[in-house]
Amino acid sequence: MSNIHLLNTRKSQSSEIDSILRNLMSIQGVSAAAIIDNDGFVTHIHRDSEVNTDAIGASVQVVFGAAARSAAHVGHHGTNMVICENTEGYILSTPIDAGFILALVTQRDALLGRVRFELKETIPVLKKLFSSYLAN
Amino acid sequence: MLQNTKSDYQIAQQQILEGIVSGEFEIENRKDLGPLIPIRLFQALRMVALGSNVEDILGQGAPSLVYHSGQSLGLAMGKIAAANIDKDLETYVGKIKMLCRQLSIGLVVPDRVDLNAGVLELRVDECVSCAGIHNVSAPICHFEAGMVGGIVKTFFNRNVKATETKCNALGDKTCLIRVDLM
């Protein structure tokens, strides 16, 4: 495969990842959608207002890791989603592939089932996109 | 009455960083033992307390925490080095090299600086975290990667992604940290 073809494939995959995040942002109450790598670095983000990406990236990884570990302590293996319910809204994080996590920040008026449904349906696609994106 | 909003760890952090900024390495209450500690004690803190123990609790979140911790130190070091240098990269790097040597973090050597591509690669020879450690399966100096990331971030005032691409503990004889400017 030529380098140009690989570059185009990567570009279209990256733009599809952006479209997915934009779509998640269009759900009522969603204020930020981000993809975080295994070092806690925010690789893609769409948001309504300024957020400290370094801090949120590391925190999401830490919270997800801690939740997955506590699940393992009670014999639950394979953490599919961590939901953090706050007074002002929710933070939902879902693993994608190779340590990457998709995180959504919502306001209180977000419909949890709507956001969760969209996340659950989006993850298999993101997994495919990422495994191909990382392989290229 | 004003409430102290700083945690005890933040208070300690401030005192440690002020000690580093002052360049004064003598320390009170260490009359006989002095300011230096064996490297293995540092490594125990880094690889056990901030390594395997954190991993036990945080699982895949551990490297992020370690990277973030290193980044905080790097940001503080960057502020020290960036003072009064009029944004001169060479002077900045010189001050960072000196600071890393003074603190025995390692010998920092710029390996590649390609600002057009937005990539910098810095070698950390004699890295304090992984010296004398062997047979790991992936780079383990997330703290140093975060630190270098924080240092570069401070100078360029841009988001960066620092990745350790070579590690002494992997048998690479040095640690190489690649920093991508975002």
Add this chain to the structure above:
Amino acid sequence: MHWFESQLLALNKLADKYVVSQKKPAANIVKSSADMRESRGQFIEAVQALVDNVSKVKGIAACTAYHDGLILAHSKQALNIDAFGAAVQESLHAAQQSAEMLNLGDIEQIVIVGTTNKVAMLSVGPLMLCIACPKHINLASALRQDI
């Protein structure tokens, strides 16, 4: 066919279309991702439209849609949506157990009638559509009314 039946039918078709889009072999990941997103969007939009329309019907107290017992869409007048969701999930679970014992097949509808109100739950693709109204309302004829 009255409007509710035809809208419900259209919704089921959209749910099927979405399932088909998920199962399509993905030679082009980007295109199949966009296709899936589009059909999912159409399905969700149709769910919201149905919920809005049902809630306009005279005599209907509230209309909601749930996924795994969590709220996905609701009419303006819906109250206690979380408690409602929990009840839906529990009822569905009980109904599924009974359906297995009695060889009923997949659950299509559950109706709970109380002395004051009643709730009808309809399975639509991966969701449960819930309609609440006073006990005396005949849901079938109410939903036949024009809106």
